[in-house]
Amino acid sequence: MELSEMRITYMQGVGEKRAALFESELKIRTQEDLLYCFPYRYIDRTKVYKIGEIDTNLPYIQIRARIRDMHITGIGKAQRLVATAYDNTGEMELVWFQGLKYMQNQQFRPDVDFLIFGQPSIFNRRVSIVHPEISLYEQSADNLVGFQAIYPSTEKLKKAFITSKLMTKLVTTVFQNMNGMRIDETLPAWLLQRFSLPLRHEAIYNMHLPQSMELLERARYRMKFEELFYIQLHILQQKFRRKRYFKGHNFKTVGDYFNTFYNSYLPFPLTNAQKRVIKEIREDCRTGRQMNRLLQGDVGSGKTVVALLCMLIALDNNFQACLMAPTEILATQHYESLKEMVAPLNINIALLTGSTKAKERKVIHETLANGVLQILIGTHALIEESVVFDNVGLAIIDEQHRFGVAQRSKLWRKNVIPPHVLVMTATPIPRTLAMTVYGDLDVSVIDELPPGRKPIRTLHSYDTARDRVFEFIEEELKKGRQAYIVFPMIYESERVDMQNLEQGFERTEAFFMPRGYTIGMVHGKMKPADKDEEMRKFVNHETDILVATTVIEVGVNVPNASIMVIEGSERFGLSQLHQLRGRVGRGADQSFCILMSSYKLSNDSRKRIETMTSTTDGFEIAEADMRLRGPGDIEGTRQSGLVCDLKVASLAKDGAILNQASQVASEILNDDPDLEKDENHIFNYRLKRVFKVFDSWHHIS
Ligand code: ADP
Ligand code: MG
Numbered sequence: 001m002e003l004s005e006m007r008i009t010y011m012q013g014v015g016e017k018r019a020a021l022f023e024s025e026l027k028i029r030t031q032e033d034l035l036y037c038f039p040y041r042y043i044d045r046t047k048v049y050k051i052g053e054i055d056t057n058l059p060y061i062q063i064r065a066r067i068r069d070m071h072i073t074g075i076g077k078a079q080r081l082v083a084t085a086y087d088n089t090g091e092m093e094l095v096w097f098q099g100l101k102y103m104q105n106q107q108f109r110p111d112v113d114f115l116i117f118g119q120p121s122i123f124n125r126r127v128s129i130v131h132p133e134i135s136l137y138e139q140s141a142d143n144l145v146g147f148q149a150i151y152p153s154t155e156k157l158k159k160a161f162i163t164s165k166l167m168t169k170l171v172t173t174v175f176q177n178m179n180g181m182r183i184d185e186t187l188p189a190w191l192l193q194r195f196s197l198p199l200r201h202e203a204i205y206n207m208h209l210p211q212s213m214e215l216l217e218r219a220r221y222r223m224k225f226e227e228l229f230y231i232q233l234h235i236l237q238q239k240f241r242r243k244r245y246f247k248g249h250n251f252k253t254v255g256d257y258f259n260t261f262y263n264s265y266l267p268f269p270l271t272n273a274q275k276r277v278i279k280e281i282r283e284d285c286r287t288g289r290q291m292n293r294l295l296q297g298d299v300g301s302g303k304t305v306v307a308l309l310c311m312l313i314a315l316d317n318n319f320q321a322c323l324m325a326p327t328e329i330l331a332t333q334h335y336e337s338l339k340e341m342v343a344p345l346n347i348n349i350a351l352l353t354g355s356t357k358a359k360e361r362k363v364i365h366e367t368l369a370n371g372v373l374q375i376l377i378g379t380h381a382l383i384e385e386s387v388v389f390d391n392v393g394l395a396i397i398d399e400q401h402r403f404g405v406a407q408r409s410k411l412w413r414k415n416v417i418p419p420h421v422l423v424m425t426a427t428p429i430p431r432t433l434a435m436t437v438y439g440d441l442d443v444s445v446i447d448e449l450p451p452g453r454k455p456i457r458t459l460h461s462y463d464t465a466r467d468r469v470f471e472f473i474e475e476e477l478k479k480g481r482q483a484y485i486v487f488p489m490i491y492e493s494e495r496v497d498m499q500n501l502e503q504g505f506e507r508t509e510a511f512f513m514p515r516g517y518t519i520g521m522v523h524g525k526m527k528p529a530d531k532d533e534e535m536r537k538f539v540n541h542e543t544d545i546l547v548a549t550t551v552i553e554v555g556v557n558v559p560n561a562s563i564m565v566i567e568g569s570e571r572f573g574l575s576q577l578h579q580l581r582g583r584v585g586r587g588a589d590q591s592f593c594i595l596m597s598s599y600k601l602s603n604d605s606r607k608r609i610e611t612m613t614s615t616t617d618g619f620e621i622a623e624a625d626m627r628l629r630g631p632g633d634i635e636g637t638r639q640s641g642l643v644c645d646l647k648v649a650s651l652a653k654d655g656a657i658l659n660q661a662s663q664v665a666s667e668i669l670n671d672d673p674d675l676e677k678d679e680n681h682i683f684n685y686r687l688k689r690v691f692k693v694f695d696s697w698h699h700i701s
Pocket of ligand 2: 303304398
C-alpha cells in the first residue's frame with residue numbers, strides 16, 4: 001500500500017480522537033501527509049550549557065544541574081511553584097504556574113544531576129525557565145544526540161498532548177515501516193547532480209530527523225529547490241506555451257501617429273527607462289505572438305505616456321486601443337490628459353464609465369463597432385458584453401491589482417485574436433514575488449523617475465504635536481500649495497474611524513477657515529457624484545486642503561499638492577503608505593509627507609514608520625513589507641493562492657534558490673514546452689500531482 005493511502009489513525013499513539021485533531025489542525029490524514037508536515041525549527045540537543053553562560057536570547061537551552069528548595073509561593077492566581085537549579089557556575093530559577101501539586105510530588109533528589117530543558121527568560125529579575133522539561137541526567141543520553149525537531153502546533157493539539165516528540169516518534173515509525181522502500185524521487189539525476197542535491201528520500205528523512213547540521217541544511221535546500229522549481233515550471237510553462245501557440249496581432253510598423261507625436265508633441269523628453277520599456281513593448285508586439293506584459297513603475301514614474309505611445313503604435317497598424325482604470329476619477333483623469341496630448345493628431349478618443357449618458361454611450365458603441373473610434377478610455381464599463389470593438393489590438397489595464405483575474409480575462413475576448421495586453425502597476429512587487437505570481441507575464445520596469453523631482457521628505461510626528469504640523473501646513477498653503485490629510489478607514493472599526501474623520505475635518509476647519517483657507521472632504525460613504533465633485537474642486541484648486549480616506553490612494557494626480565499628512569499612520573500597511581505618499585511630489589516643489597501616530601507603537605508599526613522615513617524607493621519598501629508581513633499578505637497576490645502555500649521556501653529569503661530554479665525550468669521548457677520528451681515525463685507527472693488543485697484558476701492576465 002502507498003503511504004498516501006495509509007491513514008495515521010491506526011498508528012501507535014494516535015487513535016480516532018487524535019487522528020481527527022491531526023486532520024482538523026494540521027490537515028494530516030495519511031502517513032504521507034505526516035512526512036510532508038515539516039518541522040519549522042530545530043533545537044540543538046548536543047549542547048549542554050553551564051548556568052553561568054546562559055544567554056536569555058537563546059530560544060531553548062539545556063543545563064546539567066542539581067535542584068533544591070522547591071516550594072510554593074504567592075497566593076491565589078499568582079501562586080506558583082519555584083525551585084533553584086545550580087551548578088558550579090551559578091544558579092537559576094525554575095518556575096511552574098500549573099500542575100504545582102504534581103510537580104511537587106516529583107521529589108527531585110538533591111544529590112543527583114538533572115538535565116533541565118526549556119526556554120530561558122527573565123522572571124523577577126532572575127534568569128529562569130518556566131515549565132522546564134526535567135529528566136535524570138544519567139538516563140538522558142538519548143536526548144543529547146542530534147537535533148530535536150519542533151513541529152507546528154496549536155492549543156488544541158497541545159491539550160491533546162500531540163507534541164513535537166510524538167510527531168518525531170510517528171515519523172520515525174513511518175520510516176521504519178517502509179522497510180527499505182524509498183520515497184519517490186521527483187527530480188531527475190542530472191538535476192540532482194548539477195546542484196548537488198540529496199535524494200528526496202534522504203532529504204525528507206533529514207528534515208525530520210537531522211543527522212547533522214550539514215545534512216539538515218542540504219535537505220532544506222533540496223526541499224526548497226524542489227518546491228520553487230515546480231512552481232516555476234508550472235507558471236513558466238504557461239508562458240512558453242502561449243509564446244509558441246497563441247497567435248497575436250503583428251504591429252509591423254511604427255507610423256505617422258507615433259512619429260508625429262514623438263517628434264513634435266511629446267511634452268517632455270522621455271527618461272531612459274521609459275524609452276527602454278517602450279522598445280521592449282514594441283519588440284513584443286511584432287513577434288506575431290500575443291503580448292502579455294506587466295509594466296511596473298513606481299508612482300510618478302510616467303507610465304501614462306508610455307501607455308499612450310504604445311496605443312499610437314496600435315493605431316499606426318490600424319488597430320484600436322483601450323485603457324481601463326479602476327475608478328471613475330482615474331479614468332477621467334487619464335482621458336483628459338491623453339485627449340489633450342493627442343489633440344494635434346486628430347485622433348478619435350472617448351471616455352466610457354458608469355455615468356456616461358445613454359445618448360453618448362450609444363454613439364460610443366456605434367463608432368467603436370464601425371472602427372471610427374480609435375482609443376477608448378474607461379472603467380469596468382469597458383468590459384461589458386455590449387462593448388464591441390471593430391478591431392482592438394491593444395488593451396492596457398492601469399493599477400491592475402484592483403481588478404480580478406476574471407475581469408481582466410474579459411478583455412482577451414474583445415477580439416477574435418486576443419489583443420496584446422499590458423497591465424500596469426504602481427505597487428512595486430518584490431522580484432521574487434513577481435516571478436512567482438506573475439511568472440507567466442513578461443515584465444518591464446520603469447526604474448527611474450523623471451528628472452527634477454525632489455525626493456519627498458518624510459517625517460514622523462506624534463499626535464501631541466499636531467499644532468506644529470498645522471502651522472507647517474499653513475506655511476505651504478501660503479506659498480500657494482495644497483495639502484491632503486488622510487485618515488484610516490478600516491472596515492472592522494468603521495464607526496470609530498468615521499468619527500475620527502469627522503472630528504479631524506472639524507479640527508482642520510477650526511484652524512484653517514479663520515485663516516482664509518477652504519477645506520473639502522471625501523470618503524467612501526459619499527455618493528459617487530458628490531465624491532467626484534469634491535475631487536474636482538481639489539484638482540482645480542478650489543479647495544486648499546482635502547481631508548480624505550484612502551479613496552484618494554489610487555492614481556489621482558494633483559501636482560500642486562505638496563503635503564500629505566497621514567493620520568493614524570501606524571494602522572496602515574507599508575505599501576498603502578507608499579501609495580498615499582505618492583500623491584505628492586508630482587510637481588517641481590519640495591514635497592512633504594508627515595506620518596502622525598500615537599505614542600504607543602508596536603514593533604512592526606515602528607519598523608514601518610522607520611522604513612517610510614528612511615527611503616522613497618518603492619522596491620525597497622516592498623521588500624521590507626514582505627519581510628514584515630510575509631508574501632501572502634502583499635496586496636494583489638492573495639487571489640493567486642499559490643504563494644501562501646509555500647511549505648519550506650520563503651520568497652523573502654530564498655531569492656537565490658528561486659533564481660536557480662527558474663533558470664533551469666526555463667532551460668527545460670525552452671527545449672520542450674509540453675514536457676513530452678521521455679526524459680521530461682518525470683516533470684509532467686509531478687506537475688499534474690502538485691497542481692491539479694490549481695488548474696481551475698488557470699492564469700489569464
Ligand atoms: P504614473 O507612473 O504614476 O502613472 P504618470 O504617468 O501619472 O505617473 O506621470 C506622473 C507625472 O510625471 C505626470 O505629470 C507626467 O506628465 C510627468 N512625466 C512623465 N514622464 C515624464 C518625463 N519623462 N519627464 C518629465 N515629466 C514626466
Ligand atoms: Mg498612473
